[in-house]
Amino acid sequence: MTVDRGIVVGLNAVIVALECDRPRVLTVSVPEGTPLEGGTAALDRADGPGSTALPTGPLDPTGDRTLELALRRWVKAWSGLDLGYVEQLYTFGDRFRDPAERQGGPRVISAAYIGLTHQDEPAGASVARWRSIYTFLPWEDGRRGRPPLIDEAIEPALARWVERGQKDRSLRRERASLAFGFGESPWDGERVLERYEILFEMGLVSERGRHGGNAGEQPGGRPPVGPDLGLDMAFDHRRILATALGRIRAKIRYRPVIFELMPETFTLLQLQRAVEALAGVRLHKQNFRRLVDKGGLVEGTGRMDLKTGGRPAELFRFRREVLLERPTPGVGLPGL
């Protein structure tokens, strides 16, 4: 038991890409017992049974001019990936997010960033792997209708969780309706974090070394019992991923970030599938087309894609000028 009770700062990257209509996130394997602040560079030797984590790297306090540049630097050095669009996501600093803190380890503060790329090359380092985002958050993929998981597995557990809340039953009921779209409340794709947090409080998803629920509701540290709610991640990285997905879903509606994930030219259906992949819902095809076209977000190239399986589709490209014309050029989600 060390007595270094200082504060340590790390950087986390949620690197997102699309492979056709599959939204991917770059993950690494970490061996059992890796401390949270250990940079990814130290993970190259990892191969044994461990868990999945987000890439993590250090800040060089005298070398890195900004946090973002530090992130770009070690992502590039470690995976060869040149990130295009990068934005700060959130800074995570809860106590015990690194379980080693319980044994006297330092408080670990992680500034997490989102990076979007369309280079889907497998990263050089062997520990890196692209995985579907919905591997970790399966209830978020509503492209084939409301996931049965919600009404079959989550809803009954939610009902019990609401009952367990002594004084704040109505508060819990309200939170649950709002987050999962029960009753009057509509489903809001952007409330990813709210859903995750409720599942965490219910004990249906766990974070390494911590446990959800009120004290006593669920013994800490053990894997959750109950329905299959996707793959776990090390530390609070699944929470970070949930935060990132919520942010991305919100952002595609008012900034043209979706094009960071697209190739130079694309058909309108490819673009629609990309938006759907991240938003987690199906969209109305004709109205989607109208929105991006009349909204000035894309322009035709005259060239055609002949491999559509049906009538050839025109290839479009992103119209950069739209940034100068409209205040909030997002893609809009014409629901189905």
Add this chain to the structure above:
Amino acid sequence: MTVDRGIVVGLNAVIVALECDRPRVLTVSVPEGTPLEGGTAALDRADGPGSTALPTGPLDPTGDRTLELALRRWVKAWSGLDLGYVEQLYTFGDRFRDPAERQGGPRVISAAYIGLTHQDEPAGASVARWRSIYTFLPWEDGRRGRPPLIDEAIEPALARWVERGQKDRSLRRERASLAFGFGESPWDGERVLERYEILFEMGLVSERGRHGGNAGEQPGGRPPVGPDLGLDMAFDHRRILATALGRIRAKIRYRPVIFELMPETFTLLQLQRAVEALAGVRLHKQNFRRLVDKGGLVEGTGRMDLKTGGRPAELFRFRREVLLERPTPGVGLPGL
């Protein structure tokens, strides 16, 4: 010259309140030479000539369960203010944001938070003071039309700045149009940070110990010469304030945060003035009323306010239920 080249973590608070139609931010006076990481608690003795700063406090790595609770704790302890709504804003970690770093001081990372309150009580500590947000960002207040400052003072300087850009003139021109709404581009109230950053690069606003512009364009560390662009703040706190204002302007459009700043009941004109104060633009009265009323954001109380100066106005209150009904219940800005 010390050799402690570690990393230090601090917390910053942008605490916003409204006094009628004046948007205020809580500031403290710091004496010359205060290090960035020194918590506000240490500032009680400040009274000499110094500069204005945002409240800053420490994270107790073994005592504070979360960053947000740490912030609430020291804001309460130091100013007596009980913050209602709090959200994380951004984490600032650029090198040399604390000038002491040049003399071997540690790299200072600050997690900044926004706090909204309607308690406009003067804070207990004598160093605290409410100041108008537009004292620091005067070009952001467009309530009486486009600020003359922009076309009279900023635009000519921008033109020179664009010319100075050797290779990236068109890039600079584009950034300037986009940020300040020249030519085809509309004014976008939310681009507060983009405007600030251009002014910083131009050398029209400065940050203690740093200088804007490309190397050689402007000697570092000196106060900027040129038109009056508002009051400076210590460190990069004016940048933090700009970030906060941009975030708030964006947020009022899709979350009902404006009500965090309002009293329990209010007239629709008071609500409109509050939104205008933060958004920095005048709104169309009848359409604003239609939006908040038909949007289900408010409900009448039956009681009247007789001190309007004209016909008495009904007092309204926030309809909390709207959160359950609509996905993004913001106020909307029916421009004038």
Add this chain to the structure above:
DNA sequence: CCGGTTATACTCAAAACGAGTATTATGGAG
């Protein structure tokens, strides 16, 4: 040349929005 598949064009009613005019209720000045 037929049916499956996808692209693209076009329609139509409902809702939302921008920009007003009209009317009502106060308090204060003359």
Add this chain to the structure above:
DNA sequence: CTCCATAATACTCGTTTTGAGTATAACCGG
């Protein structure tokens, strides 16, 4: 007591935007 400045509130109206379609076109494999 009337007039008027000041607001509040009600209502209108043409334009866009949106939701939800139908209709038609072009390719492929058999």
